[in-house]
Amino acid sequence: MTLFGFSRAQTIAFGILLILIVVSPLVLYPIFLMQVMCFSLFALGCNLLMGYIGLLSLGQAAYFGMGGYITAYAVQSLGVTPEIGIVLGGLTGAALGTVFGWLAIRRTGIYFAMITLALAQMVYFFAVEAPFTGGENGIQGVPRGKLFGLISLNHDMAMYWLVAAIFIAGFLLAHRIIHSPFGQVVKAIRENEPRAISLGYRNEQYKWLIFILAGAFAGVAGGTKSLVFGIATLTDVHWPMSGEVVLMVLLGGIGTTFGPIVGALIVIAMENYLASFGAWVTVIQGAIFMACVLVFRRGVIGEIGHRLKQAL
Amino acid sequence: MTISRRSLIGTATAVAVAETLPRVPARAATPSLTIGVCSDFSGPYQDVGGNTSVACVDQAIAEFTASHPGMSVQVLKGDHQNKPDVGAEIARRWFDQSVDLLIDVPNSAVALAIAGVAKDKDKVFINSNAATSELTNKFCNADTIHWTYDTYMLAHSTGGAMVKSGGKKWFFITADYAFGHLLRDQTEAVVKAAGGTVVGDVDYPFPSTTDFSSYLVQAQSSGADVLGLANAGKDTVNSIKQAHQFGLTKTGIKLAGLLIFLNDVNGIGLDIAQGLILTESFYWNMNDNTRAFTKRVLPRTPNNYPSMGHAGCYSGTLHFLKAVNEMGIANAKKSGAGIVEQMKKMPTDDDAFGKRSIRVDGRFMCPAFLFQVKKPGESKIPWDYYNLLATTPAEEAFMPLSEETCALIKA
Numbered sequence: 085m086t087l088f089g090f091s092r093a094q095t096i097a098f099g100i101l102l103i104l105i106v107v108s109p110l111v112l113y114p115i116f117l118m119q120v121m122c123f124s125l126f127a128l129g130c131n132l133l134m135g136y137i138g139l140l141s142l143g144q145a146a147y148f149g150m151g152g153y154i155t156a157y158a159v160q161s162l163g164v165t166p167e168i169g170i171v172l173g174g175l176t177g178a179a180l181g182t183v184f185g186w187l188a189i190r191r192t193g194i195y196f197a198m199i200t201l202a203l204a205q206m207v208y209f210f211a212v213e214a215p216f217t218g219g220e221n222g223i224q225g226v227p228r229g230k231l232f233g234l235i236s237l238n239h240d241m242a243m244y245w246l247v248a249a250i251f252i253a254g255f256l257l258a259h260r261i262i263h264s265p266f267g268q269v270v271k272a273i274r275e276n277e278p279r280a281i282s283l284g285y286r287n288e289q290y291k292w293l294i295f296i297l298a299g300a301f302a303g304v305a306g307g308t309k310s311l312v313f314g315i316a317t318l319t320d321v322h323w324p325m326s327g328e329v330v331l332m333v334l335l336g337g338i339g340t341t342f343g344p345i346v347g348a349l350i351v352i353a354m355e356n357y358l359a360s361f362g363a364w365v366t367v368i369q370g371a372i373f374m375a376c377v378l379v380f381r382r383g384v385i386g387e388i389g390h391r392l393k394q395a396l
Numbered sequence: 397m398t399i400s401r402r403s404l405i406g407t408a409t410a411v412a413v414a415e416t417l418p419r420v421p422a423r424a425a426t427p428s429l430t431i432g433v434c435s436d437f438s439g440p441y442q443d444v445g446g447n448t449s450v451a452c453v454d455q456a457i458a459e460f461t462a463s464h465p466g467m468s469v470q471v472l473k474g475d476h477q478n479k480p481d482v483g484a485e486i487a488r489r490w491f492d493q494s495v496d497l498l499i500d501v502p503n504s505a506v507a508l509a510i511a512g513v514a515k516d517k518d519k520v521f522i523n524s525n526a527a528t529s530e531l532t533n534k535f536c537n538a539d540t541i542h543w544t545y546d547t548y549m550l551a552h553s554t555g556g557a558m559v560k561s562g563g564k565k566w567f568f569i570t571a572d573y574a575f576g577h578l579l580r581d582q583t584e585a586v587v588k589a590a591g592g593t594v595v596g597d598v599d600y601p602f603p604s605t606t607d608f609s610s611y612l613v614q615a616q617s618s619g620a621d622v623l624g625l626a627n628a629g630k631d632t633v634n635s636i637k638q639a640h641q642f643g644l645t646k647t648g649i650k651l652a653g654l655l656i657f658l659n660d661v662n663g664i665g666l667d668i669a670q671g672l673i674l675t676e677s678f679y680w681n682m683n684d685n686t687r688a689f690t691k692r693v694l695p696r697t698p699n700n701y702p703s704m705g706h707a708g709c710y711s712g713t714l715h716f717l718k719a720v721n722e723m724g725i726a727n728a729k730k731s732g733a734g735i736v737e738q739m740k741k742m743p744t745d746d747d748a749f750g751k752r753s754i755r756v757d758g759r760f761m762c763p764a765f766l767f768q769v770k771k772p773g774e775s776k777i778p779w780d781y782y783n784l785l786a787t788t789p790a791e792e793a794f795m796p797l798s799e800e801t802c803a804l805i806k807a
Contacts, residue, residue, distance in 0.1 A: 115488060212572075212601075220573035220602065221505040222480050225512040313488070314516075315509055317481045 088256055089263035093394040097342055101255075105248050114240045115312065120345075120352045121251040122309040127332040127344030128258045129301025134330070135339030136262055137294045138274040142197045142326050143184070143204030144302050147177035149321025150207060151303030156223040156316035157216055166229045166237060170250065170307040177303020178296050180207070185295030189288055204326060211321045222317030226310055243312060250308055254301060259341055261297065270294060302329075331369065335376050337383030342396050346384050427725040428468040431457070431713060432495040434486055434510065435525070437475040440603070440629035441502040443659040443700060445525045449500045449709045451696035456713035459692075464721060476501065478603070480509040491517035496729065497716050500709050504528035504575040514539040519732040520716065524708030527575055527628070527655060529582070529795055532759040536802035538733040543760045544708030545677050547575070548795045550654050551582035553675035553764040553788050555624070558652045559590040563622035566592060566652075567615040569608065569635060571627040572599035579654050580626040595620050602627075608635045612642050620649060628655045633663050640668045658703040661769055661781050669781075672769040677762045677793075678704040678748055679782050689747035701779040707748035708760075715744045752790070757802040761790035 090098060108117055126148055133139045151173035159169040188199045211217045218224070228237035237243045261267050273280045273287050281287050310316040319325065328351060336347025351369070358365050380387045389396035433453055435445035450473050457469045472495065476483035483506035487498055491513065497520045501507045507526035514521035515537040522541045523531055529546040566587050570576040576599070584594055596618040598611050612635070615623050623644065625635050632653050639651055653660075656674040680690040680701055693702060693710065702710070719738040720728040728735050740754045749762050767782035775781060797805050 113489065113492065115485075115492070218574070220480075220575075221508060224480065224484075224509050313481060313484055314512065315481050315484050317479065319479050319481050 088259055090259070091395060093389075093392065093396060094341060097396055101342070101345070102252075105252070109241065109244055114244045116352070116356055118240075118244055118247045118312045119309070119356075120349050121247050122305045122312065123329070123332065123348040123352055124345040125251055125254045125308070126302050126305035126329050127336065127348045128254060129298040129305070130329045131333045131338065131340075131344045132258060132261065132294050132301070133298045134333050135343075136267065136274060137270050137291055139189070139192065139291065139295070140197050140330070141188075141200040141295075141298070142323070142330070143200030143202075143207075144298065144329050145321055145323060145325035146184070146204035146207035147180050147299040147302035148306040148309075148325060148329070149211060149316075149318075150180060151177045151306030152310035152316040152320050153211065153217050153223060153306075154303075155307030156226040156310040159229055159311065160223060160226045161216075165233050166231055166246070166311055169229075169311065170304055173307020173310075174300045174304035177306070178300035180303075181296040181299020182292075185292045185299070189291040189295060201323065201326070204321075204323060208318070208321050208323070211318060217316075220318065222315055223310070224315050226314045226316065228311050228314065237311070247308055247312060250304065254304065255345070258301070262341075266290070266293075331373055333383075334373070335383055337386030337389070337396075340383065340385045340389060340396055343383050343385040350384070427466070428470060429497070429717075429720065429725065430470045430472065430490075430493075430495045431497045431499060431716075432472040432474060432486075432490045433500050433709070434474045434476055434483060434490075434498055434506075435500040436478055436502050437473070439478050440631070441478070441525070443663070444629065444657045444703055444705050445500050445502040448697045448700045448702055448706045449525070452693055452702060452706045452710035453499060453713045454696055455693045456710045456717065460714060460717040460721075464717075467717070467721065467725070469717070476503070476506045478503050478506065480505045482506075484509040484513050487513040487521075488517070491519045494729075496520065496720075496732075496735075497522065497713070499523075499712055500525050500705070502526055502705065504530075504578075505573070507531060508535055511535060511537060511540045514732065517732070520735050521732075522708075522712040522716065524712055525705035528578055530578070532755075532757040533795065533800045533802055536757050536800075536804055538758075538804060539736055541712065541736060541739065541754055541758045541760060543712045544704045544762070545675070545764070546759075546794065547579045547582050549677070549764045549788075549793045550675050551579060551586050553766050553786075553793065554652055554654055554673055555583040555586040556590065557673060557766050557786065558622050558650065559587055559592045563650055563652070564592040565620045566594045566622045566624050567596040567618045567620035568594065568598070568624045568626055569611045569615065570597065570599045571602040571631055573602045575628070576602065576626045580624070583624055583626065583652075583654060602631070605631065606634055608638045609642065611635075612639055612644060615649065616642065616644055616647065622650050622652050624652045624654060626654050629660070630663075632656055633660050636664055636672070637668060645671075657705065658701060658779065658781060662701075662779065666770065666772040666775055666781065669769045670771045673766065673785070674769070675764050675766055676704040676782075677764055678702075678707040679765060679767065679784075680707075681777075681780055681782070682765075682784070685747040685750065702748075711744060711746045711748045712760075714746050715739055715742070718742065755794075755797070757797065757800060757804050759794055761794065763790050764788040764793035 130144050133141050154176040155169040155173035158164045158172050184203045230236050269285050270290055332347035332351050335350055337343030385396050433450045435449050436442050437446050474486040487510045499522045501523050502525035504526045507523050524543040527547045529548040531542040568580050570580045661669045680686050744752045752762050754760050766786040768785050
């Protein structure tokens with residue numbers, strides 16, 4: 085089985101995923117599903133960093149949030165069509181990733197995490213103060229507009245199919261990146277960096293590129309989310325968001341293909357359906373995080389894959 | 397009994413899946429309405445909104461359904477956590493699940509976001525607790541009504557009174573976000589129009605600031621007569637307490653808290669708050685009607701007396717139910733803008749605000765009362781905090797239509 089480099093089990097799982105995407109809006113609230121897909125995309129990018137090259141970034145919210153702001157601004161104030169807006173969001177994430185990555189990849193471990201956090205806080209401050217972001221108000225009332233200038237996205241289901249298409253494309257791209265020769269080198273660096281260097285690979289360039297890709301994924305995810313909800317706010321650029329995406333990746337299964345999606349589903353479902361507990365949501369999240377780290381460290385998908393002896 | 401890890405995960409998954417299934421609302425025999433109270437239930441505005449707002453909505457429903465048994469009304473509550481995106485998400489989900497009225501919403505940023513969603517979904521939004529006058533100005537729409545008060549009213553009532561009583565030189569401490577800036581700018585305009593000057597102005601980071609000492613020292617050395625506090629909630633409480641500790645009031649600087657609720661005064665305590673000048677459009681101990689209303693609602697909220705925002709939730713819900721009843725529920729459910737139009741046609745009448753009306757831009761027209769906080773010795777009964785100083789009639793309390801850019805005015 086060589087479809088996009090999927091193994092047999094992965095092909096089956098992908099088939100199930102496609103069926104779920106088609107069937108679930110008949111049963112579940114489409115906005116909730118769109119939110120899950122946006123965050124899945126965000127988590128897929130984060131997983132590239134965490135799962136495949138072994139760099140824990142605590143600043144992913146910067147790319148997610150700024151992607152959202154740029155998409156919202158471009159669609160609302162510059163009047164571009166939504167697909168261009170989302171592309172601009174992705175480019176913003178990639179551009180920020182290029183600059184920040186250049187600096188951050190010079191260190192690893194806790195130093196890397198702190199540098200990404202510090203840079204992300206600068207972006208947060210920028211978002212608070214810059215006039216175009218609207219400060220505490222955010223950019224509100226962002227129109228969804230017409231796809232390619234033709235198809236109105238105002239109906240939730242029209243928007244749903246667009247988000248689904250972006251999500252599937254992003255998912256396949258992430259999978260393709262990992263299973264390319266480039267991805268093999270990336271994993272080699274994760275496993276044994278000095279050895280990869282001694283084999284002649286320029287490890288910093290590989291890290292940099294993965295960092296940029298993670299930024300681009302976050303930017304596209306943030307941009308798409310801002311169109312779904314018609315709003316781009318400080319929440320998406322604030323540091324708890326960076327922690328949330330790390331939680332999604334850990335819960336779903338770090339370094340797995342489907343893990344980030346399951347992780348995003350679990351975290352977003354908790355936030356939505358436990359919202360009536362107010363501040364307890366974070367406590368519950370914390371408890372689940374600890375349970376995950378102590379009991380099933382491979383995450384949901386990682387654990388299932390381990391039992392089935394399959395890479396999922 | 398041992399629980400295997402597999403069964404544990406299985407159960408957890410089943411619960412998670414069951415949770416995500418949509419809840420099909422039970423078909424009630426009587427025609428039913430749903431009202432969602434979206435407020436701050438855990439943050440700095442929980443005392444001025446929160447559960448007391450829900451109590452007031454419940455009270456209005458109880459009173460109305462007692463005389464109209466053919467109607468059943470369900471109440472939902474949601475915590476917006478002071479985040480515009482969370483608020484907009486709640487509003488979108490509620491309106492999609494056939495919530496007919498969304499009410500309360502302290503925090504201007506969240507209120508503006510929800511007003512946009514209400515317009516998109518054509519459902520009624522009554523804002524009772526947010527300050528921004530933009531809700532009926534630049535961002536007005538046919539589905540939104542702004543009830544109790546706004547920044548323009550606060551600036552003119554409190555600001556105007558302070559200038560008149562001789563406070564000519566002002567120093568502002570401003571919460572650095574849209575609401576704070578708007579409140580400061582509108583007050584500044586009032587001060588300048590009355591011949592006063594602004595000698596200084598400092599913005600502090602919102603919402604992370606709890607220590608106001610450096611700003612208070614600046615105010616003290618600026619030579620100002622009046623310290624204008626363009627902030628709200630716990631920020632106002634903290635800045636007033638700290639101003640007291642720094643002895644600002646002893647050096648002759650008067651404090652102008654531009655947005656203070658009864659619940660904030662309760663939090664500050666009369667020994668510090670005494671003498672403060674503030675504006676509200678409702679005070680529970682004002683007359684027999686307001687006392688009667690408060691007596692009825694208190695069993696639902698025994699530890700927190702209603703302030704103007706809460707009373708607005710009561711008054712708004714009651715008027716909404718009257719309008720829907722007038723139109724017939726099936727007819728009313730067709731369009732939120734239709735209900736709002738009906739609400740604008742009918743005069744309002746309730747114990748909290750008396751007989752009032754709603755203006756074309758969605759502004760609820762009520763007089764603004766200027767109060768002074770009592771000295772500890774003057775307060776005879778619990779929560780008896782205010783002396784009435786002056787009343788601004790509704791027509792002067794709010795921004796004249798001729799100054800507004802609301803699109804509904806021309807239509």
